[in-house]
Amino acid sequence: MDYFIENCLPYVTLAGALVALLFALFSASKVLKFSEGNDTMKKISVSIRKGANAYLKRQYTIVAAFFACMFVVLCLMAVFGLLTWFVPFAFITGGFFSGLSGFVGMKIATASNARTANACIESLNRGLRVAFSAGSVMGFTVVGLGLFDISVWFILLKFVFRLEASAITGAMLTFGMGASSMALFARVGGGIFTKAADVGADLVGKVEAGIPEDDPRNPAVIADNVGDNVGDVAGMGADLYESYVGSIISASALGVAAFGSLKAMALPLVLAALGILASMLGTFLVRTGESTDQKQLLRALRRGTNTSAVLIAVLSLPVTYYILNDVRFYFAILAGLVAGVAIGAVTEYFTSDTYRPTKKLAATSETGSATIIIGGISLGMLSTILPILIVSAAILLSYFVCGGGIASADASRGLYGIALAAVGMLSTLGITLATDAYGPVADNAGGIAEMAGLDPAVRERTDALDSLGNTTAATGKGFAIGSAALTALALVASYIDKIKEVAQKAGETVVENFNLMNPVVLTGLFIGACLPFVFAALTMESVGKAAQSIVVEVRRQFKNITGLMEGKAEPDYASCVDLCTRSSLREMVLPTVIAILCPIAVGLILGYQGVVGLLAGATASGFLLAIFMSNSGGAWDNAKKYIESGVHGGKGSDSHKAAVVGDTVGDPFKDTSGPSINILIKLLSMVSIVFAALVFKYHIF
């Protein structure tokens, strides 16, 4: 039996990956059968597609240059014996597949926006099916490519190069670093693009000129729609590819440390394959009637995700027992799964306008924009309590149930348990991502419906889909953040293992004093806790800067193009797209480079103990900041929508104006800075692992 687990399972998981990719292909073909609608719609859709393509092409060029530099650095380190030769290549593939995930997602999203709008002419259910199928393409591409990449490397390293277990996981962690770097570029760049366009379009269009959202007279409207695709779709694809892969490989690495065998390493891969199966079954259950009632639509999606979650909860019990002969680890997986759902529910509670917090927030708009800003910030900060408690409970449970003790000697199984919790949380990513990625498609569809002047009933339908997308996006963010915290912790544990391995090779011993009263650990903790703040600041500032340039350009066009406001002349959409592209690409480099250099610099000064402090500090404060910013942003957005539904004076009232200010502040919070921090905290750990040998050899303290 052990023979089967160690030698055949990797091929099984590879097969699972291929099934996911085939399913993505199948969903794509389903979407493409639908019509793109009339000529205007086609034209708009082509403009969006062109803009998104142009952006991604330029983004990939810059990223490729970065990867080439890093490749050279890693090769040099391999020459000096600080790394194995697999590392540079693993790094490249991780980046490649992460980028590919985003690219495929963008392709299908831009191909299905007009189709969704057109399907909404016929019925809401049809619209939902097109948009959701497009989301599925993205979801299953991400999990398929992720599991494919891991399985192939595993097979290659084990059966072709015949490496030991710990060497295999070592190389695989590097490919996580590649994926994280790519994801950070995509999230930051795309996030700046989309929010600069959105903020810019809103500030001049909605607030100054008083024209509705997505009005074709607004010169930034195409850029805004392009942004949804390059930020919310391509960025999210790369991001979640990274999360998925990161959780699996960190669990594999800790499994090897805990059991010394390949069995525990194989379990996360098998869970991932099971999750793909469960997700696929779940997608077939998503369909709705004709009511645009939020609750009914949500129920349609929930039916799919909940069924998948239950399936995986049931299936993973026998599988875990079969592979590890130990049922305790099942509870870690279950804890992760439940924690993910619970954080999602909390996120929804704090950000959906069906609950009290967002309703209360909407009421603060009556005393102006200052009070809604204060209210939103305190709402977001307050919303961190429950997720922190949920994740803490998951950590304690998965650690102690799996047999981890307080003394560090018997910690390895407990740490493996924590890593498995992260895998459990992300196991149904196929379908949760599908429900998440369909949102921007619906958003775009609404834009196209508006610009093409379709019947208001169509816009109502796309709005219903879009609004639901906000809720599922909130849930998705909960998963992303929760899994990021658990994975980051697992990676810190892997880092310590790596340092021990390096020390053993050098014939030295590791001073395992990661005690909080060790000043090196403590200052590392301080600096680490500061990093997410700095990162959030830089990305927000970038959005602000880019948005200001859009504002200036839109104002210029309104002023200089005669007949624009009367709808007699066309604005110059391309100049706004180009402006967003240039500024977001310029701004995306610095934050990412800081994220990569910081752990190396801290390591060279404070040593590996300082790095452990850094990683723990960044994880704690990053987790909090990410939740705070995402939830504040989400609540502002929905408070605005709630007011638009007619309360507190409705559209155009002073309350609404105040709420628009809140929403505008929330845009970079929830779609640029917040989600980037999730990637940041993992990237820091992965970079530390890759540069562990260097830091071990050279450091001041």
Added chain:
Amino acid sequence: MDYFIENCLPYVTLAGALVALLFALFSASKVLKFSEGNDTMKKISVSIRKGANAYLKRQYTIVAAFFACMFVVLCLMAVFGLLTWFVPFAFITGGFFSGLSGFVGMKIATASNARTANACIESLNRGLRVAFSAGSVMGFTVVGLGLFDISVWFILLKFVFRLEASAITGAMLTFGMGASSMALFARVGGGIFTKAADVGADLVGKVEAGIPEDDPRNPAVIADNVGDNVGDVAGMGADLYESYVGSIISASALGVAAFGSLKAMALPLVLAALGILASMLGTFLVRTGESTDQKQLLRALRRGTNTSAVLIAVLSLPVTYYILNDVRFYFAILAGLVAGVAIGAVTEYFTSDTYRPTKKLAATSETGSATIIIGGISLGMLSTILPILIVSAAILLSYFVCGGGIASADASRGLYGIALAAVGMLSTLGITLATDAYGPVADNAGGIAEMAGLDPAVRERTDALDSLGNTTAATGKGFAIGSAALTALALVASYIDKIKEVAQKAGETVVENFNLMNPVVLTGLFIGACLPFVFAALTMESVGKAAQSIVVEVRRQFKNITGLMEGKAEPDYASCVDLCTRSSLREMVLPTVIAILCPIAVGLILGYQGVVGLLAGATASGFLLAIFMSNSGGAWDNAKKYIESGVHGGKGSDSHKAAVVGDTVGDPFKDTSGPSINILIKLLSMVSIVFAALVFKYHIF
């Protein structure tokens, strides 16, 4: 010589305390000799005084009830042998003196606001001298009472009760808990009052009705001025009393742990006495000419503070050598002193409109309130880097120079070094607080000048003084935050010592696993890092709620009192004062109670290892959040003032309106939540220390 140090020095420091108190009395008599001006000014001043008195009376009633409850709890714990009988009494005195510091400050501030305004009629220099003397009363009362309290307890416990060194410091730490509890009530309650009044007055008065700040027609104008006194003065007094006392007693406690003798315990007291001397000399150097030029005024104040800092830097070298026979500890003191000045300079750089960040922030107002909010938040977040690095450097330096090692066995001297750095940072508190406390006096003077319709030249002079006050307040905040971080760390070390002591008495051993990979420590860290966020959220929400009630009341008066806008009828000032009083007192209880219950609850669940994680997490995230919020708020305030000086359209322009929104959001940031967090992180540690025996005996994990 040792005999002299151990037996006579406490009397010397007591004498130093008395000198400080005498100096405060002398400054007070100087202030009271000036005239309060004409009848209108007297009348206004009396209203403010009455409001402030009424508020404090009701606040102290509530706080007294809280202290009575805590006294009973502590007595019960003493009955069960979980505490010594000194603890309940020490707790009460700490609270009493902290409250007294605030009370005296408020008394002198409300006595000197009209006097400052009247002195400004004559000359700027005269105005500065009155306001600065009032600040000095507060500064020297705080340090005098602090050192008095510590010296008396020390003498009592040592010479009357003849306790051992560790028992002395144990009791003294409790009195820190009393001071911190009182300080938190004062800061939170006063902070909510002042900002509710300020925000409420601005939102309706400036934004809606379009009347200038401090216009007598605004019904909330007296409440606003009362707020300056109960929040910025009484709150700050209690706060800094707590900081001062906390740094000294935590250093004393660690000194005993490191040296096992009273010598190291006496050093912080002696440094404090020296600091009083240096501060007194410094105050004589503060005087200015007739120019309202900011730089010249600032130079006048800086002459005083810098001279004091240099004096203490010189004097502490021989004293340290004399007491400890070891010059290394001097460098820890110096590191703290320099770090304090450096953090102050960074704060000034980020918040003063003479530098780039605030100027850039002011420019973002041109694209509306959303961009200035985003800009201010990112400015504040970005401004955390340098203070974090400065404090980290101070920690590493003071730890390693004083002979702390990486292995925990030889850590005690290093930790003592960190605590001494905090003492060094606060040693010149007498004068830095004087320059800080004079700000609200000048602010009030400006209000009185406006309300009494004095010559615009007078208002110009008070504005010059007030504006300078913003800068010195920023510097003061830097000191408060920096010292809070260092003191909090010292208190964590004291907590671990306390746990060891408790264990020894119980005949058990302590598992000293405060390792970051211990899941109990880690979850403690997560929860601790979350606390400042929750605390900030609660206090901001309170300000928002209270402000909204003021807005409603002011709108009501504008509508119902005929002739009010034309200046023919008087508004009902008292109702606004009363409203602020009630809502701030109601809102101040919950955050403080949470701060006290949280470490106990976490301790009972996660055990003492979890508590150590909690304290470290709260310190790291609290430090960051406090700096972020203070600096964002300060920068918004000054960006608004900068625009009022005529750039970006000046007063009344759209840019100015946007800047007012920023300033309004910044108000609770910088004057309620931010400064409260400093107290919070120390209170958490002190509560943990007092309840250590309970937690050691009963806990789940």
